[in-house]
Amino acid sequence: MNGLEKELEVLDRVSLERRLRVSASVPESPGYTVRGERVLLNLSSNDYLGLAQHPAIVEAMRNSLLIEGAGAGASRHVTGNRPSYVQLEQALAEWQNRDAALVFANGYMANAGVIGALVSRGDVVFSDQFNHASIVDGIVMSRAEHARYRHNDMEHLRALLNKHRHRRRKLIVTDAVFSMDGDQANLIEIAALKKEYGAMLMVDEAHSGGIYGLRGEGLSLELGLENDVDIHMGTFSKSFGVYGAYVCGSSTLTRWLVNKARPLMYSTALPPSLIAGISKALDLVQSEHWRREQLLTASAFFRSSLCQAGFNVGEGNCPIVPLIAGDNDTALRFSHALETEGIAAAAIRPPTVPDGTARIRFSLSAAHTFKELTDAVTRIRSIGLQLGVLDSCDQS
Structure with a gap:
């Protein structure tokens, strides 16, 4: 071929x-x-x-499967938005101390969907060079300019922010914990630069959610930065032991994503059994x-x-x-x-x-x-x- x-x-x-x-x-x-x-x-x-085979999660999924069936049957914009989705998102918002939350099919779709909904041609995204591929692909698909800064180099990030200070929308995106190196982003310094230059800040907590914070909320909350992070993203496929992803932030943000995030709009909703498993995992992450x-x-x-x-x-x-x-x-x-x-x-x-x-x-x-x-x-x-x-x- x-x-x-x-x-x-x-x-x-x-x-x-x-x-x-x-x-x-x-x-x-x-x-x-x-x-x-x-x-x-x-x-x-x-x-x-170690939650992927937890009996309580498996039982919650089994019970939901028997009652609600194998699949959601449609996107959330049609008939796939079951009551369990709403309940889970309310629990996630409370867990993250934010106004609202939105569940996505997986982390790749969440990152691509959020970035594509927030920026486009004429805008700029500042991204750590070691960020996950889903962030890189989301930037490419958004058609915004990709300003990649050297790994954890805050002076380089500052220089790029200053260079693009007059752009319409400026979005800084970083992993909280980098998946191939296991080191942490300089979130405190990044949050300060975000304020100084009037940018939005998105943090991917895929590899830190469940691990850091009093109730496993992630690195941002452990550092007391929840009010500085505009878009808080995480996954259910790692510490939660299940599958899927979430985005937390303001109610304005989630309303916008419901209308503009294409991976959410044009994908069938996660099966109800998965939502049941995630909900039980959320309880265990917080309590154990x-x-x-x-x-x-x-x-x-x-x-x-x-x-x-x-x-x-x-x-x-x-x-x-x-x-x-x-x-x-x-x-x-x-x-x-x-x-x-x-x-x-x-x-x-x-x-x-x-x-x-x-x-x-x-x-x-x-x-x-x-x-x-x-x-x-x-x-x-x-x-x-x-x-x-x-x-x-x-x-x-």
């Missing part, structure tokens, strides 16, 4: 072709996954709080504080253990722990060796990360025990020595 086979061969030669792997859950062991006939410690899941505490303690232990072993894992205090391997082939071999040793951990390569920074992206869960993580570190260190990622001379 027009040279696609040859282009795929090129990707394969430089260890950049992706292939889908089949994995299955282990109901009695939420921190594990199955590939083929092997049970592996799952260090690649975004199920941060021990999950956050256990996750952050385990994450700090795992990161410090790898760092002490000599790996380059960067800084951070979240469950995303990137082990930088360098070239693409080494990252792939590292991932394959981990699987042989009973660990599922994905190799992340360009264009997801910059050239020369291919990595193993470890992602922890509250379901993991300290013994499991201690054993994993031993195996990871051994593989690092075998592949030359660690220097044996440094281990004495």
Whole structure:
């Protein structure tokens, strides 16, 4: 097909072709996954709080499925807006201490829909260079100018804001926690620049919602910035263990999105059973504080253990722990060796990360025990020595 086979061969030669792997859950062991006939410690899941198989969530979804059926049957603008949607959005707004909330099908649609609804030709979006692909694609589809600032470089952001200070609409968008590095955005400084230059601020809490804040509200609320963030976005597919996304803000914002966010307008509503599962997960995220505490303690232990072993894992205090391997082939071999040793951990390569920074992206869960993580570190260190990622001379 027009040279696609040859282009795929090129990707394969430089260890950049992706292939889908089949994995299955282990109901009695939420921190594990199955590939083929092997049970592996799952260090690649975004199920941060270990809720994906929670019996209360499964039961809520089952009951809704039996009563309301398999699908919503239409978009929310037609007949798909069930009472459970309204109840969930009210609960989300209260949780985030905002006027209103709106549920989207997933995080990609939420980011693309919000950005496309708020800006267009003649406007400008300021975006951290490490933001998620859904943000980048949302900017491209909006036709607004994309002013990309260097990662967490506030002076560069200030310079770009000053350059575009006379634009009609200025929107700053950032991840709260960056998905491939596990570090945090400088939200306090970004909020100050937003005020200074009269911009709007959108924060994507996909990898921080459920983890930070007294009730898992996210990093923005933990830092006391809820009134400085105009558009607060998060997902239900990570800490919540379910699927979908939300946007919180003013009632004016949500009214505007109902009328202008095309992914919301032209998509069938999420099934009622999913809404029931999300609602139960929201209760658990807020009430089961021990999950956050256990996750952050385990994450700090795992990161410090790898760092002490000599790996380059960067800084951070979240469950995303990137082990930088360098070239693409080494990252792939590292991932394959981990699987042989009973660990599922994905190799992340360009264009997801910059050239020369291919990595193993470890992602922890509250379901993991300290013994499991201690054993994993031993195996990871051994593989690092075998592949030359660690220097044996440094281990004495």
